[in-house]
Amino acid sequence: MENILEKLTHCVEFGKINKISPYPPELKEMDGADELTKQALEAGIAPNDILTLGLVPGMDRIGKKFSENKVFVPQMLMSAKAMNAGMEHLKPFFTSGAVKRKGVFIIGTVAGDLHDIGKNLVKMMIEGSGWEVIDLGVDVKTEKFIETVKLYPGSLVGLSALLTTTMVNMEKTVKDLKTEVPGTRVLIGGAPLNDDFCKKIGADFYSSGPQGAVEFLNQLVN
DSSP states (O other): OHHHHHHHHHHHTTTTOTOOOOSGGGGGTTOHHHHHHHHHHHHOOOOHHIIIIHHHHHHHHHHHHHHSSOOOOOHHHHHHHHHHHHHHHHHHHHHEEEEEEOOEEEEEBTTTOOOOOHHHHHHHHHHHHTTHHHHHHHHSSSHHHHHHHHHHHHOEEEEEEOOGGGHHHHHHHHHHHHHTTOOEEEEEEEEEEOHHHHHTTOOOOOOOSSSHHHHHHHHOOO
16 A cells, blocks of 8 residues: 555656656656556545545655755646646545545635736645645636635635735735635735735735745644
């Protein structure tokens, strides 16, 4: 059992999606996350163990490397694809409740901002850490965030902005969210932001990269 899960972790860390995937070269023609997840299920390994002991550790490792500038966006994307290949096999178990998510995280780029690369990286990392992620996309109005939080009581929110001109929209969204749904925790991120701005607008956490957001969220449930 442990051998399959260790191989699965390795495949996610290094972005080996399936057997026919040519990347990484040293794993050519070897089973990837797709095949190994299926094998793990067939071997009777609990779906929740496949997620928490196989898939999630791989994303955790690549996330730490990314935060230390040891790997870059292309490697992160390959790892996310490998993670998703494994997750496809686990989807029925999420529906049945056999696999437990850590919580719901709602993410989007604030109104007026169409940039999504940073948001997408954070989404991949948080989803890979075992959370259910609701991605509202870009140019998201405050009302949409509020509406979605009400649909998922107890969810957390991530706001992204790359333009200094949209920082004022982020401030409005945070204030309105806190007013409409008191107690909602809000994380913010984006190139022009910092801790001082986070405190000024009443957000709960600022992270300059995806790994920081993952670690903050996981502290809430561990």
